[in-house]
Amino acid sequence: MTTGEAVVAALLAHGLDTLYALPGIHNDDFFDALARNAGKIRAVHSRHEQGAAYMALGAALATGKPQAYAVVPGPGLLNAAAALLTAYGMNAPVLALIGQIPADAIGRGLAHLHEIRDQAGIIARLVDWSARIGAPREAPRLVAKAIQSMFTGRPGPAALECAIDVWGRSGRVAPQAPLPITDPPIDEDAVKAAAKRLGAAKRPLIVAGGGAQDASAEVTALAHLLQAPVLSYRRGRGVLDDRDPLSVNLPIGRDLWAEADVVLAVGTHLHMPLLHWGIDRDLAIIRVDADPQEPARFAKPAVALIGPARPILRRVLEVLPAHSKRRPSRTEEMRERHATIDKRLARLEPQLAFLAAIRAELPEDGIFVDEVTQIGFASRLAFPVYRPRAYLSPGYQDNLGFGFATALGAQDARRDVPVVSITGDGGFLFTASELATAMRHRIPLTTVLFNDGAFGNVRRMQEERYGNRLIASDLANPDFVAFAKSFGAEAGRAESPAQLQAVLRRAFSRRDGPTLIEVPVGPMPSPWEFILMGRVRG
Numbered sequence: 001m002t003t004g005e006a007v008v009a010a011l012l013a014h015g016l017d018t019l020y021a022l023p024g025i026h027n028d029d030f031f032d033a034l035a036r037n038a039g040k041i042r043a044v045h046s047r048h049e050q051g052a053a054y055m056a057l058g059a060a061l062a063t064g065k066p067q068a069y070a071v072v073p074g075p076g077l078l079n080a081a082a083a084l085l086t087a088y089g090m091n092a093p094v095l096a097l098i099g100q101i102p103a104d105a106i107g108r109g110l111a112h113l114h115e116i117r118d119q120a121g122i123i124a125r126l127v128d129w130s131a132r133i134g135a136p137r138e139a140p141r142l143v144a145k146a147i148q149s150m151f152t153g154r155p156g157p158a159a160l161e162c163a164i165d166v167w168g169r170s171g172r173v174a175p176q177a178p179l180p181i182t183d184p185p186i187d188e189d190a191v192k193a194a195a196k197r198l199g200a201a202k203r204p205l206i207v208a209g210g211g212a213q214d215a216s217a218e219v220t221a222l223a224h225l226l227q228a229p230v231l232s233y234r235r236g237r238g239v240l241d242d243r244d245p246l247s248v249n250l251p252i253g254r255d256l257w258a259e260a261d262v263v264l265a266v267g268t269h270l271h272m273p274l275l276h277w278g279i280d281r282d283l284a285i286i287r288v289d290a291d292p293q294e295p296a297r298f299a300k301p302a303v304a305l306i307g308p309a310r311p312i313l314r315r316v317l318e319v320l321p322a323h324s325k326r327r328p329s330r331t332e333e334m335r336e337r338h339a340t341i342d343k344r345l346a347r348l349e350p351q352l353a354f355l356a357a358i359r360a361e362l363p364e365d366g367i368f369v370d371e372v373t374q375i376g377f378a379s380r381l382a383f384p385v386y387r388p389r390a391y392l393s394p395g396y397q398d399n400l401g402f403g404f405a406t407a408l409g410a411q412d413a414r415r416d417v418p419v420v421s422i423t424g425d426g427g428f429l430f431t432a433s434e435l436a437t438a439m440r441h442r443i444p445l446t447t448v449l450f451n452d453g454a455f456g457n458v459r460r461m462q463e464e465r466y467g468n469r470l471i472a473s474d475l476a477n478p479d480f481v482a483f484a485k486s487f488g489a490e491a492g493r494a495e496s497p498a499q500l501q502a503v504l505r506r507a508f509s510r511r512d513g514p515t516l517i518e519v520p521v522g523p524m525p526s527p528w529e530f531i532l533m534g535r536v537r538g
C-alpha cells in the first residue's frame with residue numbers, strides 16, 4: 001500500500017466516509033488514493049481552504065463524530081487556520097490532514113513551494129495532538145492515535161502532516177483497529193460529595209456548556225429531580241429542551257446565579273458567571289469537565305469530577321436519591337421569571353419576529369447555525385432549541401464568517417434534516433464562494449442573509465461609544481439575489497417575518513441544492529445589555 005492508501009483505509013476503519021478538501025501537488029498521491037476508493041469515501045472539494053475546514057467542523061458538530069479535512073501546506077494550512085482555531089475552542093473532533101514539502105528538505109529553508117518555517121511547530125500550537133507520517137507503515141497507527149486523542153481528555157481537533165514524497169511511497173502496512181477511548185475512573189468520593197451538596201442545596205442551578213451535549217438525558221433528569229434551572233447560552237443550547245420551564249437564558253441565569261447556593265457546571269468554562277457575575281464564599285461550585293486542568297483554572301471548585309459528562313452524571317443520579325428529598329415544583333416560579341425577562345427582551349425587534357418565523361418553519365430536529373450578527377446574538381437568548389446538536393454556535397472565538405461554510409458541512413453530513421444558516425451581509429462574504437461548493441455537491445442548505453449594508457454591530461458601537469465617528473463599517477454589497485442565482489442557487493428576497501416564513505417553507509422542502517434568502521433590514525436595537533451584564537456576587 002501507499003501511505004495515501006493506508007490513510008484512506010485508516011479513515012474508513014474509523015467510520016469516516018467523507019473528506020472535505022482542496023487539492024494541490026503536495027497531496028496528489030493522497031487524492032489518487034481517494035480516487036481509487038471513490039465508492040467508499042467522498043471528497044467534497046471547496047473553493048477556499050477555510051471552507052473545507054469549516055465544513056469539517058460543521059459536520060463534526062452536527063454528528064458528534066470525527067470528520068476530516070485535507071489541505072496543502074503553508075498557505076493551505078493558514079487559510080484553514082481560523083476554522084481549526086474554532087474547532088479547538090469548540091472541542092470539535094476535526095482531523096486536519098496537512099501536506100508538507102519533501103521530507104529531507106523540511107527545516108532547511110530552500111524555498112520549496114508552500115514552505116513555511118516550522119510548520120509542525122505552528123500546528124502544535126493550534127491542536128493538542130499532532131504528528132508527521134514518515135512511512136506507509138506508520139499511517140494506520142498515527143490515524144488511530146489522532147482519532148483516539150480527539151476523544152481523550154478535553155476533546156478537540158488533531159492534525160497529521162505528510163510530506164509530498166511520502167504519500168506515494170509503498171510499503172507493507174498492517175491494519176490497525178481503532179484504539180480504545182478510556183475514560184478516567186469516576187471519583188466515587190467526589191460523586192458522593194457532589195450528591196450531598198446538591199441534595200442539601202436550597203437554590204441549585206445547573207450550567208450546561210458544549211461538554212453537556214451528549215448528556216442531555218442525564219442533565220434533564222437531574223434538573224427535574226432537583227427542580228434546578230438549567231442555564232445555557234451558546235454551546236449548551238438544546239441540552240435541556242427549551243419548552244421545559246426549567247431551561248433558562250443568560251439574563252434569567254444571572255438572576256439565579258446571584259441567588260444560588262450550589263451550582264453544577266457541566267462541560268462549560270463558566271466564562272460569563274466567573275468573570276462577569278462574580279463568586280463568593282456562599283456559593284459552592286461543582287465542576288464536571290473532561291479536561292482535568294479546567295475546573296481550578298479560575299478558582300478552586302468545591303467538587304471537581306473529571307471525565308465525559310454522561311457516565312459521571314449517571315453515577316450522580318444513582319447516588320443522589322440517598323441525599324435528596326422530594327422538592328416542590330418550581331414551574332410557576334420559572335414561568336414568572338421567563339415572563340419578566342421576556343417583557344424586557346421584547347424590545348429586540350425585528351430580531352425576535354424573524355427568529356419566530358424561522359422557528360415556526362424549521363422542524364423540531366432541524367439545525368440552526370448561528371453567526372456573529374444581530375439575529376445571531378438575539379438567537380442565543382431567544383431562539384427555542386429542542387434537541388442537542390440542533391443549535392451550532394461558534395463558542396468563545398465568536399469569529400465572523402464562521403456560519404455559512406460551517407452550516408454547509410452540517411447540512412452535508414445531516415442530509416436527512418433541514419439546516420438553516422443565518423448570516424449578516426458582512427459575515428456571508430467571508431465564505432460566499434462556497435455557494436459553488438453547495439452547487440457542485442448539491443448541498444440543500446438554506447441561508448437567510450440579513451442585509452443592513454454594514455458591519456452593523458461595529459457601526460452601532462461607533463455611533464454609541466465614539467460620538468458617531470463612523471469608520472470601516474459601511475459595506476458596498478453585491479446584489480445578493482443575483483449573486484446567488486449566478487451560481488445556479490435558488491434565491492429570493494423576503495421583506496417581512498411573514499414573507500420569510502412563506503419562503504422558508506419552500507426552501508426547506510427543496511432537497512437538491514442551496515437556497516439563499518436575502519432580508520433587507522435597517523439598524524437593530526442592541527442586545528448587549530442582555531449579554532454583557534455586571535457583577536452580582538463577590
Ligand SMILES: Cc1ncc(C[n+]2csc(CCOP(=O)(O)OP(=O)(O)O)c2C)c(N)n1
Binds near residue numbers: 372375427450452454
Ligand atoms: C473574524 C472576525 N473578524 C472581526 C470580528 C468583529 N466583528 C464582530 S461583528 C462584526 C460585524 C458583523 O457584520 P454583519 O455580518 O453584517 O452583521 P451585522 O452586525 O450587520 O448584523 C465584526 C466585524 C469578528 N467577530 N470576527
Ligand SMILES: [Mg+2]
Binds near residue numbers: 450452453455456
Ligand atoms: Mg450587516
